[in-house]
Amino acid sequence: MADVAARAGVSRALVSIVLRGAPGASPANRERVLRAAAELDYHPDHRARLLRSARTRTLGVVHALHRPFHAELVEALYGAVEGTGWRLALEPSAGSRPERAAVRALLDLRCEAVLLVGPALPRADLAELAGRVPLVVLARALRGVAADVVRTDDEAGARAAVEHLLGLGHERVAHLDGGRAPGAAERRRGVRAALTAAGLPVTLLPGGLTDADGVRAAPAVLAPGGPGAVLAFNDACAAGLLAAARAAGRDVPADLSVVGYDDSAVAALSTVALTTVGGGGGGGGGRRRRAARRPPGARAAPAPPPPAGAG
Amino acid sequence: MADVAARAGVSRALVSIVLRGAPGASPANRERVLRAAAELDYHPDHRARLLRSARTRTLGVVHALHRPFHAELVEALYGAVEGTGWRLALEPSAGSRPERAAVRALLDLRCEAVLLVGPALPRADLAELAGRVPLVVLARALRGVAADVVRTDDEAGARAAVEHLLGLGHERVAHLDGGRAPGAAERRRGVRAALTAAGLPVTLLPGGLTDADGVRAAPAVLAPGGPGAVLAFNDACAAGLLAAARAAGRDVPADLSVVGYDDSAVAALSTVALTTVGGGGGGGGGRRRRAARRPPGARAAPAPPPPAGAG
DNA sequence: CGTTCGGGCTGGATCGTTCTAGGTCTGCCT
């Protein structure tokens, strides 16, 4: 930096002003400094910058590497911070690297807030973390903790999916449920609400999270007198059921309607082409505001969009 | 830090020594400092630490968020640095965030080396980057650039896969090739080598990278007089072919053998259960050394393991 | 007994920025 200042014939402070784009430098000097910096191929040291300025304008993000859905969320986050002057610091949690370590690393970087994507940490840990730093929890239900929670409204999503099936004329609709998985209870509730509202019986079959679970559930679904339509807990489970049904000679969707959940990459595979329930896409639109401490239990829960797809 | 020093009744320098785990502090003081730090819930500021010490001991990693294979590699990287005192700084490249920006961010952090996972950057950019910082390129072929390259030996992998099929007694083996995709030429070469060595004809069919490509190739494969075994360019393509073949009533693997490539998550889906060519797993085993500048064209190319799976 | 040695500890400089307080100059108003 001193070299640039010397070359441009100004002080280091002025170089700082120019390179930050801060007001208070004459056009002539601004130009001179920029040229000198370019000629010397000078780029400010991010570490020093962060250290000196009180605000780090950095958001810490913890995500599980192996979860495609998390990756999609993180990608959307990058789109969201773009042009705001904020930076994201990514810390993955993997098998060899527990979430706790990732969070610790972010705190050591003095992030101004932490976003946790689908954290598996116990509630108590999250509560404690929320006490230290503004905290946003994505894709996980969490009540009674002083953190912002952003997640899909699973109950409404499941209800919408069932109503979609009812709209197609189905009367025997079953749900392959997710057991104790996060969101499973809400989705069951949504299914139950939609079916009882329509005066139809509620059929819950044990499903699961993986495509193997979907295959395992196939006999019950395909048995004589079985349902004509199924809402699976998620896309993987739906894909498993779909494959098993086709292997058994059934024509989907003619003989059986299958709907997934999550709008994941699996559903988009051309050989699967699943109807699924999405979360609304990561694009523009959404309101943006600074993450800030909020009263316990506060949450933002966008309504799910209508189902879309062909299956 | 000053607070901790005061509380423990020692100097700041000694606190630094203790917390770094450096030699030169008496057990008594070490204990005292650690207790004081714990009581004050003090954690050293990573930014300041990095700034002062000449070595940042940080490796920058750029990866594409949406590629599951990249995620697996990154996960393995975390396993590899664990306990070495090195840190990884992750910078994703996504649609809204070109690789160039990710690299820039890493350089501004003063990483000591940069790892690029499957970079799409033009060769010239990579060459220039390699001139500034020790560079490792993963999962991409690259010659004539002063960077370390780590990738699978596609030619040997494809040859091994074909030999596996020949070992099963197949004589009409086709390859759904990847066109101009990275690695496609090498895999073609491997197929050709294995088949000509066995005195068999070489059948190349246009394939592709997606499962839709696999579906599209199905008619040619399933036509009368078609091959009895197929090596697809990758798992997605193989999965597409598999689905199409089954939909056409073929029994895989009785009527047709299909082998994928990459050992990706798709292949592990129970409904796919594909034979595939893996890269050797991310676990222990591998030799570790410091990334360092090497002569142009140097590379480490581990031989592929034998195929495994059931399809 | 004087010297050396080395472990333990400390003060102060330092890393590369940004921030604060102030300094200079010009032009305009009274």
Place this chain on the structure above:
DNA sequence: AGGCAGACCTAGAACGATCCAGCCCGAACG
């Protein structure tokens, strides 16, 4: 002419750690 505002710029003090040179002191040595 004096005062004042505002634009532009600068010196030097932070930020929070690590590194360096050197001090102190008891033990070992000749």
